[in-house]
Amino acid sequence: MLLLGTKNVVPQDLAVNELINLGTNYSVWCKTVNGVKAFSRTDTSVTLQQQGKYHITAVFVAGGEAGIVTFQALSNGVAIPGILTSETITTADTQIRTFVIDFYVTVDSSCVLGVKAITPQTIAFQNTGVESTISSVVVNIDKVVGAYA
Numbered sequence: 640m641l642l643l644g645t646k647n648v649v650p651q652d653l654a655v656n657e658l659i660n661l662g663t664n665y666s667v668w669c670k671t672v673n674g675v676k677a678f679s680r681t682d683t684s685v686t687l688q689q690q691g692k693y694h695i696t697a698v699f700v701a702g703g704e705a706g707i708v709t710f711q712a713l714s715n716g717v718a719i720p721g722i723l724t725s726e727t728i729t730t731a732d733t734q735i736r737t738f739v740i741d742f743y744v745t746v747d748s749s750c751v752l753g754v755k756a757i758t759p760q761t762i763a764f765q766n767t768g769v770e771s772t773i774s775s776v777v778v779n780i781d782k783v784v785g786a787y788a
Contacts, residue, residue: 641782642668643678643685651773653766658683659699659710661764661778675757677782684763685778690748691785697764697778699724699738703771705731710738711767714760718767725768735774740764746785 647662660682669677672689679686687693699710705728712722719742726736748757764778 640668641670641677641689642666643680643778643780645680645685645776645778647776648774651776653771653773655766655768655770657766659764659766659773659776661685662776666779678780679759684761685780686759686761687744687746687780687782688757688759689782689785690746690757692783693744693746693760694781694783695740695742695744695762695778697740697776699764699773700735700775701738701771701773702732702735703728704769705729706769708736708738708771709766709768710740711765712740712742713763713765714744716761716763718765723767728769732772743783 644666645661646665675688677689707725707727709725712719722742724738724740728734744760746760748755
């Protein structure tokens with residue numbers, strides 16, 4: 640199994656529609672296939688670059704303005720329908736909640752003119768509810784099906 644674990648314990652004040660900073664890698668087991676690593680990273684996203692199935696679990700500890708705090712998973716910049724987590728905050732800046740998103744992503748391939756091409760998936764998380772403050776982010780990604788050699 641290939642895996643990537645990221646964490647960020649630096650508080651983040653997030654405006655509506657702002658992307659969540661995933662922090663730094665705390666655990667990595669990755670192999671290169673045909674010159675391509677399974678994972679590529681930026682501060683706010685992870686690109687899944689090898690064909691297969693990936694299991695993703697994201698845990699956020701956050702509070703915010705009074706209202707509904709919502710975190711949405713994105714794939715290639717587009718919201719993934721139904722892959723979100725929400726909690727109601729009734730007292731601004733005093734309530735803390737734990738949010739969990741758990742899902743699978745398929746990275747597929749196609750054959751165009753006899754050439755195999757992988758269609759990478761770039762995963763990110765966005766604050767789509769009220770303004771919030773995240774105190775902890777942990778994202779774990781396991782490649783559970785696919786070639787590892």
